[in-house]
C-alpha cells in the first residue's frame with residue numbers, strides 16, 4: 620500500500636500503534652531492559668515519522684478534491700451541446716440586419732408553451748422595443764435569436780437566411796447582447812470588457828469605456844480599470860456591472876444589438892446617460908430593446924407588446940397610446956407610479 624493512499628482512519632491507526640509502542644517501551648524501561656535514553660530516541664523517531672504522515676493526510680484530501688473537480692470539468696467538456704451547426708451550415712452574410720420571426724412557437728418543455736405563433740419583423744437599422752408583463756416571454760425571444768435554444772415551430776431569419784442554417788459562430792458574432800444578468804469573470808474590469816472582442820485595440824477599449832459612462836467610476840478606483848471585479852462580479856454594483864456589459868457589447872461592434880433590461884439597475888441620471896449612449900451606438904444598427912420601464916423606449920421605431928407569449932399590439936409610442944390597449948394601460952400605470 621502506498622503511503623499516499625492513507626486516509627484519516629489509517630492515520631489514526633498509526634497514531635494508536637505509536638502510542639502502544641511508547642507504552643510497551645515504558646514497561647521495558649520499568650523492567651530495566653531499555654534505557655530512558657533509548658525510549659526518548661524511539662519517541663523522537665516516532666514524532667519524526669508521525670508528523671509527515673499527518674501532512675500526507677492533508678495532501679491526500681487535496682488530491683481527492685482536485686480529482687473530483689477534474690472529473691466534473693472533463694464531464695462538462697465531454698457534454699455534447701444540443702444546439703450545433705447544421706451539416707451544410709454557411710456563414711451568415713449580413714447585408715442589412717433585418718430580423719424576421721415567421722410563425723415562431725417555442726417551449727422549454729412540451730407541457731408549457733412560452734411563445735405562440737409569433738410573426739413580426741425588425742427592419743434593418745431600426746430600433747424595436749419589446750414590452751410586456753414579467754414572464755411574457757421577452758427574454759426567451761432574445762435567447763432564440765442567439766440560438767441558445769431552437770424554435771419548436773416556425774423560423775427565425777436574418778437577412779433572409781434561416782438562423783438554424785448558418786454557423787453558430789457567424790450568427791453569434793453578428794449579435795451583441797447586454798443580458799439581464801451579466802456574467803463577469805474574476806479578472807480586471809478592462810479584461811472583462813475586452814472579452815467582447817479580444818482583438819480590440821487599447822484605444823477601442825478606452826472608447827467603449829467612455830461610451831458606457833464607466834470613466835468616472837474607474838477614476839475612483841485605486842487600480843483603475845485593472846481592478847479585479849471578484850467572482851461573478853461580486854465587487855461591483857448591479858449598475859456598474861450593467862455598464863461593463865454595455866461597454867463589452869459596444870466593443871463587439873456587431874450589426875445587431877440586443878439590450879435586455881440593460882438599464883434596470885441604474886439610477887435615473889446614469890440611465891439617461893446610458894440611454895443616450897445606447898442611441899448613439901444603435902445608429903446604423905438593428906437594435907432590439909427589452910424593457911419594463913416604458914419611458915426608456917418611447918423613441919423606438921416599433922414597439923411590440925407581448926402578453927402570455929403572444930404579440931398583442933404593435934406600433935410607435937404615439938400610435939399605441941391612441942389605440943388605448945394594453946400598452947396605454949401600462950403607460951398610464953407607470954406614469955402614476957412615477
Ligand SMILES: Nc1ncnc2c1ncn2[C@@H]1O[C@H](COP(=O)(O)OP(=O)(O)OP(=O)(O)O)[C@@H](O)[C@H]1O
Pocket residue numbers: 727728733751752753754755756757758759760799
Ligand atoms: N430555462 C428555462 N427553463 C424553463 N422555463 C423557463 C426557462 N427560462 C424561462 N422560463 C420560463 O419561461 C417564461 C418566459 O420567461 P422569459 O424570461 O422569457 O420572460 P420575460 O418576459 O423576459 O420576463 P421578465 O420580464 O421577468 O424578464 C417564464 O414563465 C419562465 O418561467
